Structure formats: structure tokens, C-alpha cells
Amino acid sequence: MNTRTFEVNLLNKLASYSQDSGNFSLSYDEANCSILEVGQYATLSIPSVEVFEEIFADELSLLLTLQYSLKEETSLLTIIGYRSDILFQIRISPYALIFVASRRRHYEFPVSSLADGKWHRVALSISLERLALYVDCQLVESIGWSSYFGMGVTLQGLLVVGGLIESFEIPFEGALGQLTFLMGDSGAASEHCQTHNITCGSPLDKEANHNTSLSWPAFPQTGTQVPDETNEIQESDTQMAKGLCCILC
Structure with a gap:
């Protein structure tokens, strides 16, 4: 297993790429934090090796x-392998957040608040022992792996934000205020609203000024619920994935 700890601020990398991509826009809030607006038919792809090195x-x-209000399931973030297979994916819907990993591992967490058009914090923890999801500083669910052999993510493919990964889906449309991988640190997810909040301030602060009901309670310490796990997922639309690869070939 890999143990080196390092941070990947994906939003900064996306900001530089989005300048040459249509249907993306970069803005800043009053705290000088970057906000990436993603149009519904925007597809932003970066070679994985340029992201994670x-x-x-x-x-x-x-x-x-993130902030979005789509009423359909959509793909937010996907890492595609060189054979057009899905190695890592975050999908969201009005009812759930879905994590798809390599080897057809599929985990669905029931979350009903993400598509309400307001800003939300989401943190996913992946450790050798378990998988856990936090939303708005609350532990949603935690599950122990039945067997864990690593993520199995290689760097020969693409990282894709938005776009059509599956032929049947609706493209993501919304805004991103933070998108950070903390490699080697599975505990950072439980500290998202404390030590790992973005230092420039947050678009959430701007939302809070207009919505006094928005609050960030302390994290629970344990989780006992178990999300649905499906061993088989539908194959990705390989023609679309190959088409994305060709963009950077």
C-alpha cells in the first residue's frame, strides 16, 4: 500500500485548464476564493499523471x-483508465452520492440534501479498514471493507470533470468551491470543517450571510450504518471515453 502523504488541489489545476475550455467560468468570492462554474455541457479533462504526478x-x-440543483443522477468527477474503464468516480443525485471504484466496486450513500441549490461540504474517507462519507460536517455512513486490495488507480488515463461519461446520463451543471485530494491521509475527511477548511475563506461563508439556518455541527465519532454495495455496475460508454482520450492524444 502507498503511504506517502501529499495534497492535490484539483480546483487550482482545473482553473488553469478551464481558461481554454468552453462552458466553464472562474470567479472569486469576497474572500478571494476561486469558484469554478461548470456548464451542463462542459467537459474538462486532464491527463491523470499531470494531476497526481x-x-x-x-x-x-x-x-x-459544491452547489448544484439538477434533478437527475449525474457524474461529477471520474478517473478513466487507458482502456476506457472507470477507476474512480463520484456520482450524485437528488437522493444519493455514489462512489464507483475499480474492479466494479459500487457504493451508494443516501443523501437527500445535495441538490437543493445551496453550498454543501462533502468529504469521502478511504482507509485500509473502511469507507466513510461526511456531508456538512456530519458522518452519513461508514462501512468496513469486506476485502480491500487498494484503489487500483493507474495514471495512464484521464481525470474528467462534468461531461457525459455514461451515454444515458445528464451532464453535471453547478459550481465547485473546493476539490482537494489528500493522499495518504484518510483522517482528513473527518476534520473537513475544522483543520481542512480552505484557508482563503469559503463560498459557504457567503451563503451563510444570506441563510442564517446554515450551520456546521461537530462530527459524530462513529458510524454504524452500512451503504448499499453492488459488485456489478454498468460498463462505461467506451466510445465516449475513448473520444475524451483523443482530445489530449
Whole structure:
């Protein structure tokens, strides 16, 4: 297993790429924090090796803040292998957040608040022992792996934000205020609203000024619920994935 700890601020990398891509826009809030607006038919792809450089760790935290209001399931973030297979994916719907990993591992967490058009913090923890999801500083669910052999993410493919990964889906449309991988640090997800909040401030602060009901309670310490796990998922639309690869070939 990989143990080196390092941070990948994906939002900064996406900001530089989005300048040459249509249907993306970069803005800043009053705290000078960048906000990436993603249009519904935007597809932003970066070679995985340019994002993660050397390795994709087997233990990690994924931290993000997002705002969207689609009523259909959509793909937010996908890492595609060189054979057009899905190695890592975050999908969201009005009812759930879905994590898809390599070897057809599929985990669905019931979350009903993400598509309400407000800003939300989401943190996914992947450790050798378990998988856990936090939303708005609350532990949603935690599950122990039945067997864990690592993420299995290679760096020969593409990282894709938005776009059509599956032929049947609706493209993502919304805004991102944080998108950070903390490689080798699975505990960072539980500290998202404390030590790992973005230092420039947050678009959530701007939302809070207009919505006094928005609050960030302390994290629970344990989780006992178990999300649905499906060993078989539908194959990705390989023609679309290959088409994305050709963009950068």
C-alpha cells in the first residue's frame, strides 16, 4: 500500500485548464476564493499523471464543496483508465452520492440534501479498514471493507470533470468551491470543517450571510450504518471515453 502523504488541489489545476475550455467560468468570492462554474455541457479533462504526478494513494480523503440543483443522477468527477474503464468516480443525485471504484466496486450513500441549490461540504474517507462519507460536517455512513486490495488507480488515463461519461446520463451543471485530494491521509475527511477548511475563506461563508439556518455541527465519532454495495455496475460508454482520450492524444 502507498503511504506517502501529499495534497492535490484539483480546483487550482482545473482553473488553469478551464481558461481554454468552453462552458466553464472562474470567479472569486469576497474572500478571494476561486469558484469554478461548470456548464451542463462542459467537459474538462486532464491527463491523470499531470494531476497526481507519481502515485494515486490507497488511503486518502477527497474534500469538496459544491452547489448544484439538477434533478437527475449525474457524474461529477471520474478517473478513466487507458482502456476506457472507470477507476474512480463520484456520482450524485437528488437522493444519493455514489462512489464507483475499480474492479466494479459500487457504493451508494443516501443523501437527500445535495441538490437543493445551496453550498454543501462533502468529504469521502478511504482507509485500509473502511469507507466513510461526511456531508456538512456530519458522518452519513461508514462501512468496513469486506476485502480491500487498494484503489487500483493507474495514471495512464484521464481525470474528467462534468461531461457525459455514461451515454444515458445528464451532464453535471453547478459550481465547485473546493476539490482537494489528500493522499495518504484518510483522517482528513473527518476534520473537513475544522483543520481542512480552505484557508482563503469559503463560498459557504457567503451563503451563510444570506441563510442564517446554515450551520456546521461537530462530527459524530462513529458510524454504524452500512451503504448499499453492488459488485456489478454498468460498463462505461467506451466510445465516449475513448473520444475524451483523443482530445489530449
